[in-house]
Amino acid sequence: DIQMTQSPSSLSASVGGRVTITCRASQSISRYLNWYQHKPGQGPKLLIYGASSLQTGVPSRFSGSGSGTDFTLTISGLQPEDFATYYCQQSHSTPPYTFGQGTKVEIK
Amino acid sequence: QMQVVESGGGLVKPGGSLRLSCAASGFDLSDYYMHWIRQAPGKGLEWISYISGSGRTIDYADSVRGRFTISRDNARNLLFLQMNSLRAEDTALYYCSRATYYHAGAYFFDYWGQGTLVTVSS
Numbered sequence: 001d002i003q004m005t006q007s008p009s010s011l012s013a014s015v016g017g018r019v020t021i022t023c024r025a026s027q028s029i030s031r032y033l034n035w036y037q038h039k040p041g042q043g044p045k046l047l048i049y050g051a052s053s054l055q056t057g058v059p060s061r062f063s064g065s066g067s068g069t070d071f072t073l074t075i076s077g078l079q080p081e082d083f084a085t086y087y088c089q090q091s092h093s094t095p096p097y098t099f100g101q102g103t104k105v106e107i108k
Numbered sequence: 109q110m111q112v113v114e115s116g117g118g119l120v121k122p123g124g125s126l127r128l129s130c131a132a133s134g135f136d137l138s139d140y141y142m143h144w145i146r147q148a149p150g151k152g153l154e155w156i157s158y159i160s161g162s163g164r165t166i167d168y169a170d171s172v173r174g175r176f177t178i179s180r181d182n183a184r185n186l187l188f189l190q191m192n193s194l195r196a197e198d199t200a201l202y203y204c205s206r207a208t209y210y211h212a213g214a215y216f217f218d219y220w221g222q223g224t225l226v227t228v229s230s
Contacts, residue, residue, distance in 0.1 A: 035155075053210075091214055095155070099153040
């Protein structure tokens, strides 16, 4: 099974600030990497697919990069509605379709 | 408006059974692979099962294999998860999600419900 490791597990940031979350796969997954935002009481929301493609309707302050085993989600100009937990997910291999353990972004 | 809505969660004793449902609207369920994903309290997301549009291809996570059964009724646009031999560690919020393929073998989960809570406790 492919393991996905996110870092950090949590971080504090200010409104208007820049946030970078990393995700590492235990083996190469090419660019088969998706990012989701999850808020309490809601289902997760797709932000980025294919490592760097922005899902329709997602603000351009969200961006993704990487390939192979190392990936990054960046939020530039953090907004109050961005405080949430973020997950990476690999869609490269046969099941299980693993998620990272999550990164909680909190207000500083 | 496309959406999925889960139902059927509740409190059940260890060893008991529960059947979850997921109602899809705004799209034809038969055109999509559908997945169940869960989140235990204080934990991250765990994929547990998927079923192809026709229902012919199915798979499970090792943690639920042999105890859970995924199925679908395309005529009624419904997805199901039959959960037997439930354990305390199955306590979680259960989500159904639609998978959309954008490239050969590459997909993402683009529609999720709000989840239905399953609590396994004596």
